[in-house]
Amino acid sequence: MDIDVDLVRRDLAQLVNFPSIGGSDAEIAVQRWCASTLTGLGMTVDQWKIDLDAVRADPEYPGEEVERDEAWGVVGTSAAGTPALILNGHVDVVPPGDPAAWTGSDPWHVHEVDGRWFGRGVCDMKGGVVAIIAAARAVSDVQLSRPFAVHTVIGEEDGGIGSFATLRRGHTGDACVIAEPTAGQVVAANAGSLTFRIEVHGRSAHGSMRTTGYSAISAFEVIHRALGRLEDVRNQAPPAPFGPLPWPISVGIVRAGEWASTVPDQLIAEGRYGVMPGESFADAKAAFEEAVADAVASDARLAENPPTVTWPGGHFAAGRLPEGHPLGDEATAAVVAAGQPRPQLIGAPYGSDLRQYAAAGIPTVQYGPGDIADAHALGENVAIADVIAAARAYAELILARCR
DSSP states (O other), X not given: OOOOHHHHHHHHXXXXXXXXXXXXXXXXXXXXXXXXXXXXXXXXXXXXXXXXXXXXXXXXXXXXXSOOSOOEEEEEESSSSOOSEEEEEEOOBOOOOOGGGSGGGOTTSOEEETTEEESTTIIIXXXXXXXXXXXXXHTTTSOOSSOEEEXXXXXXXXXXXXXXXHHHTTOOOSOEEEOOOOTTXXXXXXXXXXXXXXXXXXXXXBGGGGGGSBOHHHHHHHHHHHHXXXXXXXXXXXXXXXXXXXXXXXXXXXXXXXXXXXXXXXXEEEEEEEEOTTOOHHHXXXXXXXXXXXXXXXXXXXXXXXXXXXXXXXXXXXXXXXXXXXXXXXXXXXXXXTTXXXXXXXXXXXXXTHHHHHHTTOOEEEOOSSOGGGTXXXXXXXXXXXXXXXHHHHHHHHHHHHO
């Protein structure tokens, strides 16, 4: 399948040039680019302003972690009828950190070095989006008996409101591939995740008289050890296709203290909590809160003023391809037909929009260029060859399912 590398390079340069951090004006503008590009490929495009009030009032609303006043959905379809295949890619990105730490000191400009593209989002997942576009361009002159669709979505990084709104609008299909970076494998199952917030209380005192107070940091250490034990228990025997530690517990933010010589009386910790397949959010939260309660019961000073646990931000359910569904073999065959080594079907420890399509009854896998280890990183990058290989695989899968 012929993929024009120069056109892919052009598309990625334009797409990365949008600093489309969740909730920004660029998150709106980048969807206009996607709608225009898909229209230029001859696709019928549905571009709509998402009714945020209605989405947020929905009982199944997946949550958000940024503020948005406006959001847009974009779906391109190759022809009328129910698509035999959906190709999904999100166009929002996380903040870049210090620009000076990036290749070329500009995360919003694609730099090419030693066969790799560098820039915020090239791996997660604008490289996947341009591979989808390249595949749609490659099959544009082929007579298909069934249509395919391209869903470009916002808000994946902070909950998945874009895919949620797209599915609620009625855009469906027989199967879906999400172009998340998968390091050459096909992801057939995702763990879920929740964001937790723990507010821990101590008793302030002068630093020279620390034993007359109770440091909130010391109090949190008791809780943190309990969370480590909970992580061990929950990850003892993960089922296939998951590898080791598929639902970790990670503390990402800790804030405590206001003065160097004062014993801190408050600490706030926020982090990520892995959710197992088949586990409800209520059950997952209960297990977490029970572990915190056990830690509190083990420490008399903690018990005097117990911490508060809350659950802000997005709720990512686990999801998986139904056992024995042919999409896994079809995706694998498409990768091989594109000239790549035969991939394995694996489970991933992170959440994605896979769970939303799966919950809507659409069998879904992930396959895309890059490695999740490079996502969200300073100096984010992707191999050019991986992007082209993914584009060829998407085109092969379109032909296999739609011709």
